[in-house]
Amino acid sequence: MKKILLLFLSIMFLFADILNNKNLEVLNALNINEGFIENRGLQKLYKIYSKKKKEYFLNVLENGYDYLPLIKQSILKSDVPKELISVAMAESYLTTSAKSHKKAIGLWQFMPRTAKRYGLKIDEYVDERKDPIKSTEAAVEYLSYLHKFFGKWYLAIMAYNAGEARIVEAVVRAKIDKLCSSMGKRKCKKDKTIEQYRQIVRDYQRRGRYAFGKLYKLYKKLNNIPINLSELMKFQKGLSRQYLPKETRRYILKILAMSFLFNSDDFIQYTNAYLLNSGVISDLKPVEVPPGTSLYYVSKILNVPYREIRKYNLHLNYSFSPPYKYYIYIPYKKLAEFKLKFHPKRFFMVYKVKKGDTLSKIASKYDTKVRIIKDFNKIGRFLRIGQKLVIPLNSIYVKYKVKKGDSLRKIAREFGIDYKKLIKVNELKNTTIRVGQILKVPQGLK
Incomplete structure (x- = not known):
């Protein structure tokens, strides 16, 4: 009896911690019924995040500090709820170079097909899934489309994770079961209409996209039957295929728990830097550059470490811009200096x-x-x-293999540089070189 009482008190303490107006506003913003605040899985995850992982999330937010204003700016310009910042957090932990085992890439973990569908360029030279601005704009557009498709933000979020078809199937199955429950088990088993509905679902599960058309028609037909997140999250005993995939059930709980944490006064005070409430002015500025512009050159004229310039331009697959007019990102505070010092030059x-x-x-x-x-x-x-x-x-260097008859002066003349630079970058003690020796030859930055 004592153990049961202690368990009850611990649940009530946790519920009191999670039950507040800010968290209910999050649920309302995502079209989730307020009763979902009682979900045990959500309460447990929120407790873990708020009690054990505060410092971890603070470090992640600090790592993504350059991108948070970009994400906020895109979201505030749209009709997408601000809580969807947590989608980027859940997808990539704000790492532009993040890559999943399924080959999804970037802040928003786009697969190639979806990325191209929303205007992101992917070729030998660039992968705009790693571009924080363009990928965020594409994600906002995609999430807006999903919201229009499903009419609920929480369904749009789950579809972002599992795909539209999988969520359509989940909603249809849950609505059939709800309809069946209202009829009573015995009547439901004999009902031919219910059996036809279930056959459409089974056909889709067996044939996939080839049978999606009928499933979607059924989804539209059952539109008048209300369904909520709690019903979709319900565990069905004896079924290997639940309404929602396990990953998606965890995903929506993760988004909500993060949103609760980031909205809490306690976490905002804990960060001290007010990372999630910083202004929306981005520190990065896109500038158009001619084909083949070297990031080393940009780094030098702006007096910004190359590593920093490269970090801002991870959407470039190489250390130079592609063979067509394109853009790179530079620190906003360096814009005037760039305009003054940059001269169209290919390396x-x-x-x-x-x-x-x-x-x-x-x-x-x-x-x-x-x-x-x-x-x-x-x-x-x-x-x-x-x-x-x-x-x-x-x-910044090319490799050169010394041939018979070569000398440092001859090699320097061939590459158009001072031979003393060859001595310096290769840390040579004298001008003696041997056949087969590999030399680093500095290029571009003279």
């Missing part, structure tokens, strides 16, 4: 084709790819002796 190696050269040999020599050389020079796979190729530099 390339101009290479004259010699006997025995192939595209793969040249690509290997200059630490790049055959596809990149082809694209920048608009050529096929054949070369001719004496042909000049523009090689975009992938790093």
Whole structure:
């Protein structure tokens, strides 16, 4: 009896902790009935987050500090509830380079097909799923579409995780069961209409997208039957396929628990930096640059560490912009300096084709790819002796293998640099080099 009383008191203490107007506002914003605040799984997860993981979430928010204003700005410009910031948190923990085992990438974990559907460019040179601004705008558009499709934000969030079709199936199954329950078990078993409905669901489960059309028609037909999150989350004994996948059930609880935590006065005071309540002015500014612009060059003229410039531009697959007009991100405070100091300049190696050269040999020599050389020079796979190729530099150095007859001065002349730089970057004690030796040859930043 004493144990039961202690358990009851601990549940009541936790419920009192989670039951407040701010948390009820979160539920209302996401179209979830207020009674869901009593969900045991939600209460347990919120307790873990609020008692044990505060410092962890603070570190994550600090790591994503550059992107929080960008996310807030996109969300505030739209009709999407601010609570959906937690979607990005749940998807990637605010890491632009995050990658799942299913090959979803970026802050919002877009799969390639969905990314392209919402205007994100993915090619050899760029992957805009890693662009914090463009991917957030695409995510807002996608979530808005899902909300229009389902009419409820909590369904849109779960569809973002599981896909539209899987949530349609879940809603249809829950509504059939609810309809069946209202009729009584004996009557339900004999009802031909209910059996037809269940057959449509079974057909979809067996054939997938080829049978989705009938399932969707049934979804629309059952529109007048109300359903809520508690009913969708209900565990059905004896069934391996629940209404919602286990991952999706955890996902919606995670979003809600995070939203409760981030909204709490206690957490805001705990952060001290008021990270989630910071202004919406982004510290990053997109600037258009010509093809092949080196990030090393931008780093040098702005006096910003290369590592920092690279972090802002993880949507670029290489350390230079693609072979078409594009943009890069720079710190907002450096915009005036960029306009003053930046001069359209490509950092390339101009290479004259010699006997025995192939595209793969040249690509290997200059630490790049055959596809990149082809694209920048608009050529096929054949070369001719004496042909000049523009090689975009992938790093501040290129590798050079010393040949018979080479000297530091000869190599320096070939690459158009001072031979003393070769001595310095390779940490040579004198000018002696040997055949087969690999030298680092500085490029671009003279």
